Amino acid sequence: MSAMSVWVHRVPLVVTLLATTPALAQGGSLAPQARRVHQLLAEWRLAEAERALAPLTAIAPDDPAVRLARGELLFHRGRYKDALAYLEWVTRATKGGAAPWTRAKYLHTLVRSTAATVEGYSEKRSSGGNFIVRSRGRDRLLADFVGETLEAARTRLQRDLGFVPPHPVVVEVYPRTTDLARVSPLTEEDIRRSGTIALCKYQRLMIVSPRALLRGYPWRDTLAHEYTHLVVSSVSHNKVPIWLHEGLAKHFEARWRLPASEQAPLTPTQRQLLAEALAKRSLIPWRKMHPSMAKLPDQRSTALAFAQVQTAVSFIANKSGIRGLRGLLLAMRAGKTDWQAVKAVTGLGRRAFSKGWRRYLRQLGLTRKKGLALHGLVFGRRSSKEKRIAALKGAKVRRHFRLADMLRRRGLLRAAVLQYEKARAAGGQRERIIGNALARAYLELSMPKRAISALQPVIEYYPEFAGAQTTLGVAHLALGDVAAAARHLGIALRINPFNPKIHCGLARALPKAQAKARARHGALCKALMSPR
Known part of the structure; x- marks a missing residue:
């Protein structure tokens, strides 16, 4: 900030102090000026609210309306403990039901809950x-x-x-x-x-x-x-x-x-x-x-x-x-x-x-795509394998998928791929869970091109499916196409950043010129792979 800008901001402060002091000496209230601070906060004019509050605080720091305004401003600044001190003072100093008390009580409850929530952050x-x-x-x-x-x-x-x-x-x-x-x-x-x-x-x-x-x-x-x-x-x-x-x-x-x-x-x-x-x-x-x-x-x-x-x-x-x-x-x-x-x-x-x-x-040429499903946000941590299988439509699909999973766990990868392909044939080329499981099995067989082919129909419908984007990134990395790998892994990072495969892949796929980013992803790869 230049010297000129500091000076320009100071002049109104002196004028305001001189203008409001006589009213206070005669027992005047600062509530109207304090309401102006609240209005500025409601209009997202935080810097102006601070400038409007400064002379009021200098003149009457213990005025309940001024303390309420100060508490609310500190809350908007993210200084919750400081805000609580001011709001608690107002609730004690004013009568229950009065305008400052009602507002202070509401804010106090909100700020106290917020402060407790972020404790230890x-x-x-x-x-x-x-x-x-x-x-x-x-x-x-x-x-x-x-x-x-x-x-x-x-x-x-x-x-x-x-x-x-x-x-x-x-x-x-x-x-x-x-x-x-x-x-x-x-x-x-x-x-x-x-x-x-x-x-x-x-x-x-x-x-x-x-x-x-x-x-x-x-x-x-x-x-x-x-x-x-x-x-x-x-x-x-x-x-x-x-x-x-x-x-x-x-x-x-x-x-x-x-x-x-x-x-x-x-x-x-x-x-x-x-x-x-x-x-x-x-x-x-x-x-x-x-x-x-x-x-x-x-x-x-x-x-x-x-x-x-x-x-x-x-x-x-x-x-x-x-x-x-x-x-x-x-x-x-x-x-x-x-x-x-x-x-x-x-x-x-x-x-x-x-x-x-x-x-x-x-x-825009909007058309309805056959079979495209709206997948809303699913709250909660990872579900069991059986629950994911149960979500697949069709008894035949579930039967082939369950058998494929069992074969894959036993290391019988080619037999597992056959069952995944049967599940996909019954459930559709764009079924996300089946497509990703099939692609990962192909990767385990060192067949990255087949993995990519299995997932292309899936991401055409569901580009936001982080699992498929991660698998595609790993497959392109196996082929030596680091640019494509970085592109797919970058998309996955924007959706599900706690999958260690994303960071392990980006540590290898990013250009050497991005040494700092490569090192960061390498460190995150190790951190996320380690036991908690």
């Missing part, structure tokens, strides 16, 4: 110093990757939307979904029903570890998604409705890892959901996405809603570019409604926009 700064990553246990292995992802997202969004937070952002990684429920307004039922796995709230990013799910989830894109929410809220002063908020977050979530000219395509599942909804005229109305996607009835509805808002924002971007998306936020900050802002940047009113967006969807 370690803290690590990202390489650029812009993110503070809190985690515990094995989730600490994610800290560097969390920082890399968010630093890249920060750079891209600064270029796209013209904003970076003026302070380090706190990121918390929770080992269980119950932890996310303890630190947020969501219930565990909300989380499991809708598949909500992360939040951006109270000026921080909160995600559940991919270890908490059976097959992981796209946690790195999810981090960038939540960071986009922070930027959108900050630029717009929290004036963007949920459908547009989520659409912007989906639009930008993968840009941290893509060239500037590229946009992540819709996944096969998204295309399927949109194709079905168009055919059945069952698209979800924008208004039903309010107040939160987490309140939608099930994971299928949530996934469809996300696909809708993502394509709606893509439609806007195609018409008005990145400048148009930034213009949307500035228009709403200035007081326009969402549809007034959309019209300002696209020239389309609400009805014309909906017609144009549906026409845009039809131009």
Whole structure:
């Protein structure tokens, strides 16, 4: 910060002190000024809230309204123990039922639960110093990757939307979904029903570890998604409705890892959901996405809603570019409604926009793929082999698969491959569990080309299946194609980073010029292979 900027910030402080002192001397209250601090926090204007609070703290540090504002600001800073001290003081000093007491009591309960949840977490700064990553246990292995992802997202969004937070952002990684429920307004039922796995709230990013799910989830894109929410809220002063908020977050979530000219395509599942909804005229109305996607009835509805808002924002971007998306936020900050802002940047009113967006969807060539299933998030750790077999459809499929597994355990690999092939013939070429088991058996027979062939139909439908991506990476590595190996293993890393095979493979597949990354993956390979 330059000397000039320090001086400019100091002048209003002196003026404010002089202006408010007489009112205080006559018994005046600072509640109206303190409410302004709360309003700035609600508008995600943390730096302005701090500047507004500083003179109030200097004048009347023991005013309950000022202490309440200070406690809330410290909470938004991620300083929970300090926030608790202020909030406890307010609850003791004010009468029950009074406005400061009611707000302080609510915040005290939330902050105390949050502080208890993150007790014992370690803290690590990202390489650029812009993110503070809190985690515990094995989730600490994610800290560097969390920082890399968010630093890249920060750079891209600064270029796209013209904003970076003026302070380090706190990121918390929770080992269980119950932890996310303890630190947020969501219930565990909300989380499991809708598949909500992360939040951006109270000026921080909160995600559940991919270890908490059976097959992981796209946690790195999810981090960038939540960071986009922070930027959108900050630029717009929290004036963007949920459908547009989520659409912007989906639009930008993968840009941290893509060239500037590229946009992540819709996944096969998204295309399927949109194709079905168009055919059945069952698209979800924008208004039903309010107040939160987490309140939608099930994971299928949530996934469809996300696909809708993502394509709606893509439609806007195609018409008005990145400048148009930034213009949307500035228009709403200035007081326009969402549809007034959309019209300002696209020239389309609400009805014309909906017609144009549906026409845009039809131009995407959406078709329903036979046999493609929606695999929602599965919460919980690894299930037993028998449970996974029981999930296969058809008694014949299960019989061949169970026999194949038994033969494979006994080292009778060729006989096992024969049974896996029979199971796949009965269950379909794209059955994920069968395809991956077959491919791994081929790898054990030193037949990597056959392994790759077995998995191509699977990833065509399910590119987010980390098991298949990992096996493909190992197969390409066996063939000496290190570029393809690194590509597939990198995808797997973005979904299920606790599989040691991913890190063992990347330690060999990454270019020698990336010596630091190779060494890190080598260390993680050893750490994850070792007994706990």
